[in-house]
Amino acid sequence: xxxxxxxxxxxxRPEGLVGPEHFEVSEGPLxxxxxxxxxxxxxxxxxxxxxxxxxxxxxxxxxxxxIGAVMEGQCVSQVVEDPTGRFQAGDWVLGGFxxxxxxxxxxxxLRKLDPQTGPVTTALGVLGMPGTTAWVGTxxxxxxxxxxxxxxxxxxxxxxxxxxxxAMRMGARVVGIAGGAEKCAFVRDELGFPDCxxxxxxxxxxxxxxxxxxxxxxxxxxxxxxxxxxxxxxxNDFGRVxxxxxxxxxxxxxxxxxxxxxxxxxxRLSLRGFIVSDHPRAFADWRSTGGEWVRxxxxxxREDVVRGLEGAPxxxxxxxxxxxxxxxxxxxx
Amino acid sequence: xxxxxxxxxxxxRPEGLVGPEHFEVSEGPLxxxxxxxxxxxxxxxxxxxxxxxxxxxxxxxxxxxxIGAVMEGQCVSQVVEDPTGRFQAGDWVLGGFxxxxxxxxxxxxLRKLDPQTGPVTTALGVLGMPGTTAWVGTxxxxxxxxxxxxxxxxxxxxxxxxxxxxAMRMGARVVGIAGGAEKCAFVRDELGFPDCxxxxxxxxxxxxxxxxxxxxxxxxxxxxxxxxxxxxxxxNDFGRVxxxxxxxxxxxxxxxxxxxxxxxxxxRLSLRGFIVSDHPRAFADWRSTGGEWVRxxxxxxREDVVRGLEGAPxxxxxxxxxxxxxxxxxxxx
Numbered sequence: 299x300x301x302x303x304x305x306x307x308x309x310x311r312p313e314g315l316v317g318p319e320h321f322e323v324s325e326g327p328l329x330x331x332x333x334x335x336x337x338x339x340x341x342x343x344x345x346x347x348x349x350x351x352x353x354x355x356x357x358x359x360x361x362x363x364x365i366g367a368v369m370e371g372q373c374v375s376q377v378v379e380d381p382t383g384r385f386q387a388g389d390w391v392l393g394g395f396x397x398x399x400x401x402x403x404x405x406x407x408l409r410k411l412d413p414q415t416g417p418v419t420t421a422l423g424v425l426g427m428p429g430t431t432a433w434v435g436t437x438x439x440x441x442x443x444x445x446x447x448x449x450x451x452x453x454x455x456x457x458x459x460x461x462x463x464x465a466m467r468m469g470a471r472v473v474g475i476a477g478g479a480e481k482c483a484f485v486r487d488e489l490g491f492p493d494c495x496x497x498x499x500x501x502x503x504x505x506x507x508x509x510x511x512x513x514x515x516x517x518x519x520x521x522x523x524x525x526x527x528x529x530x531x532x533x534n535d536f537g538r539v540x541x542x543x544x545x546x547x548x549x550x551x552x553x554x555x556x557x558x559x560x561x562x563x564x565x566r567l568s569l570r571g572f573i574v575s576d577h578p579r580a581f582a583d584w585r586s587t588g589g590e591w592v593r594x595x596x597x598x599x600r601e602d603v604v605r606g607l608e609g610a611p612x613x614x615x616x617x618x619x620x621x622x623x624x625x626x627x628x629x630x631x
Numbered sequence: 632x633x634x635x636x637x638x639x640x641x642x643x644r645p646e647g648l649v650g651p652e653h654f655e656v657s658e659g660p661l662x663x664x665x666x667x668x669x670x671x672x673x674x675x676x677x678x679x680x681x682x683x684x685x686x687x688x689x690x691x692x693x694x695x696x697x698i699g700a701v702m703e704g705q706c707v708s709q710v711v712e713d714p715t716g717r718f719q720a721g722d723w724v725l726g727g728f729x730x731x732x733x734x735x736x737x738x739x740x741l742r743k744l745d746p747q748t749g750p751v752t753t754a755l756g757v758l759g760m761p762g763t764t765a766w767v768g769t770x771x772x773x774x775x776x777x778x779x780x781x782x783x784x785x786x787x788x789x790x791x792x793x794x795x796x797x798a799m800r801m802g803a804r805v806v807g808i809a810g811g812a813e814k815c816a817f818v819r820d821e822l823g824f825p826d827c828x829x830x831x832x833x834x835x836x837x838x839x840x841x842x843x844x845x846x847x848x849x850x851x852x853x854x855x856x857x858x859x860x861x862x863x864x865x866x867n868d869f870g871r872v873x874x875x876x877x878x879x880x881x882x883x884x885x886x887x888x889x890x891x892x893x894x895x896x897x898x899r900l901s902l903r904g905f906i907v908s909d910h911p912r913a914f915a916d917w918r919s920t921g922g923e924w925v926r927x928x929x930x931x932x933r934e935d936v937v938r939g940l941e942g943a944p945x946x947x948x949x950x951x952x953x954x955x956x957x958x959x960x961x962x963x964x
Contacts, residue, residue, distance in 0.1 A: 555888030571895035
């Protein structure tokens with residue numbers, strides 16, 4: 299068997315909407331592990347909105363992907379060969395790299411997974427980066443108090459679904475915002491949020507206002523755009539907004555204006571952005587706390603698994619448009 | 632002697648620019664103290680930007696002034712008569728009320744001033760509400776660390792002048808923003824800020840960028856508008872903005888759009904609004920700390936005293952346009 303490495307490269311930087319023309323599917327030789335590295339076969343690739351930022355050259359909190367380089371992404375993988383001897387062939391690990399079938403990665407950055415304790419894909423979603431993001435943003439920034447109204451956008455998504463469930467455990471009244479009746483039904487019926495408002499409804503601002511009859515004390519911002527516009531006027535005095543992302547605007551050519559900030563004074567708001575990688579200790583903390591809730595079945599999650607690496611660009615474009623339903627994962631075949 | 636009470640009433644609510652037509656000068660009988668109240672002769676009236684908010688009916692953190700009512704404001708006054716026996720006639724007190732020559736005010740809300748320890752007007756400015764505002768916003772919200780760049784707008788004003796001097800004591804590199812060469816020279820030469828940038832300069836954004844060559848770590852926001860637009864792109868990762876006010880926009884008919892908030896995520900910014908009255912314990916704290924600095928001459932301040940209550944409307948309009956130079960006070964004659 300002469301295996302090749304199927305890879306998806308960044309062909310061009312999008313200005314505005316991401317399209318298939320920005321990606322290139324390429325076959326190459328298997329990567330050769332350098333000293334300290336293991337060769338991995340990537341089994342599941344996580345697709346996340348932050349990757350849109352990596353496609354642009356604009357200054358951000360992390361360096362952009364170079365043109366012609368493999369698209370960045372985190373994988374759950376199986377060890378093919380580990381010259382360092384730390385892992386056995388066949389071991390499941392978190393830490394494979396990129397939109398590709400194989401990767402050679404420093405073993406120091408890998409964490410062994412035990413497939414017996416639960417689905418390995420949870421390491422990319424509910425118990426991984428997105429879940430930890432929800433944990434940090436909800437407990438440390440939005441910080442709802444019992445009885446307060448907590449609103450989260452992209453409520454059926456990888457981050458929002460967990461944020462809302464954490465806020466419910468903190469005693470808040472949780473209102474989700476999601477796109478479409480099916481997602482809203484899932485948020486209410488499966489996740490157990492008391493309410494979820496469809497942002498595609500023509501009268502969305504009025505519906506949100508009705509769902510938040512006591513105003514909004516804490517908002518977990520994932521989407522920006524029209525949803526942000528509807529949320530801001532409802533914020534109560536001393537309201538907190540945890541800014542996690544604004545996916546609805548990631549494809550915009552130029553940043554749209556935001557809300558006038560005088561309301562920040564009048565209402566004594568606190569608007570705080572965060573990036574989970576600034577909170578390295580939170581990952582193990584959340585794996586322990588959230589892992590128990592997942593095992594006991596009290597924390598719900600949904601994965602949207604797309605089979606085949608070749609489908610990653612289309613799936614990613616869908617993610618930016620809100621077409622996924624739950625944590626988007628590519629099963630690398 | 633039959634004294635009358637000269638009063639300035641709110642005649643109409645401004646939409647946009649405040650003009651003389653929104654005020655009414657009126658003479659009436661002296662107010663009669665109710666049980667627990669003293670009759671005061673107001674000697675100095677503080678004029679502050681927040682009063683613009685009280686002229687509008689829009690929901691804010693405090694109730695609006697009613698049409699036909701005396702304009703709200705804090706005064707340093709002398710006691711005419713105190714039936715409760717707590718104060719002597721002639722005592723100087725902080726707590727007189729309104730744009731008027733006399734007021735009847737509950738003695739429980741008055742604080743005696745000792746004119747021997749310093750000018751009584753400082754109770755309205757550097758050691759009063761504006762100074763305490765600077766103290767809270769700088770130490771608790773903007774919280775500059777040694778070596779960081781701290782920027783304050785309206786740097787020659789009642790709040791900004793104190794905020795910058797506090798930030799210098801905290802070890803920050805302080806850059807002021809003020810309107811016009813004269814104010815900038817005062818900020819540099821008298822207040823001792825290392826730099827001050829004139830926001831009226833055609834190339835203000837470039838000048839600000841040059842003055843903040845390491846970016847901006849903490850910003851004390853007093854003005855909004857074009858100044859805010861120039862500051863935001865210069866904010867560093869983990870930058871903090873203390874939102875105190877946005878006086879440049881108070882006369883706007885409708886709120887102008889603000890900055891796109893995706894940068895709040897990318898830079899992990901913290902944008903926090905505050906109102907000093909939410910921090911009641913800070914007043915005595917600052918009087919003690921700032922009072923010592925004022926007495927020893929290490930904290931500089933400037934007052935802009937306008938003689939005659941009749942001039943209050945024009946002086947207030949000037950305040951909103953940045954025409955005052957230092958803490959604006961009306962000497963009530």
